[in-house]
């Protein structure tokens with residue numbers, strides 16, 4: 247089977263590593279930024295070859311890969327394990343690794359130590375952390391250590407129990423204050439998750455750094471999706487803001503079922519697949 251032609255790398259494509267300066271330039275030149283999650287070597291390679299600007303090793307690994315019901319169980323060791331694999335797989339996109347719960351809430355020193363471990367032990371280029379205006383000093387401390395930080399406001403999955411579920415966040419004043427605090431503390435970009443389009447547009451207009459939306463409408467400077475949602479590999483119902491570009495779940499399930507049937511009728515392995 248031949249693969250369909252791959253679209254050329256995006257308008258932000260460079261032959262070298264994407265940096266925070268490229269993302270700032272993309273925003274000022276109104277070139278949309280693309281970011282997708284990856285948790286392993288093959289999908290990291292595929293995302294990089296597809297020309298995305300950033301590959302996010304999200305703490306969604308706990309749900310997507312480990313089948314947990316939230317991102318809260320993700321550990322620092324797990325983020326470092328997956329971050330190191332993806333960082334080796336990706337040579338051009340910026341690799342961003344999530345700081346897992348609760349390290350941004352344990353004071354500046356612990357947060358800097360945790361982010362430094364992520365940067366040193368994975369080889370990634372940036373960390374992402376969920377937070378409100380209450381984490382401004384932590385972001386400032388990490389940035390002061392020379393570690394690029396991507397903020398994450400709106401629906402903060404690590405706070406799902408406090409927020410009463412995975413629901414739209416509507417409080418414009420609070421969301422704007424949270425996003426401003428991240429940007430003013432030195433974050434080079436801010437993820438806006440699950441907020442109304444008008445609020446995302448207002449935040450995007452107010453900030454001097456790129457916003458990257460997920461469930462935040464088309465007016466953000468960029469978009470991020472979970473890889474398994476994008477390729478149709480997520481086993482459960484996906485949020486309404488997802489667009490699936492493939493039905494990989496069906497493709498993989500069919501392939502395994504066809505192989506099983508071939509094994510049962512002794513059609514596999516055939517002469518060409520038999521050694522000696």
Ligand code: KIV
Pocket residue numbers: 283302303304305306307317344398437439460470471472
């Ligand atoms: O963990 C993750 O995958 C994320 C994205 C959904 C933004 O934070």
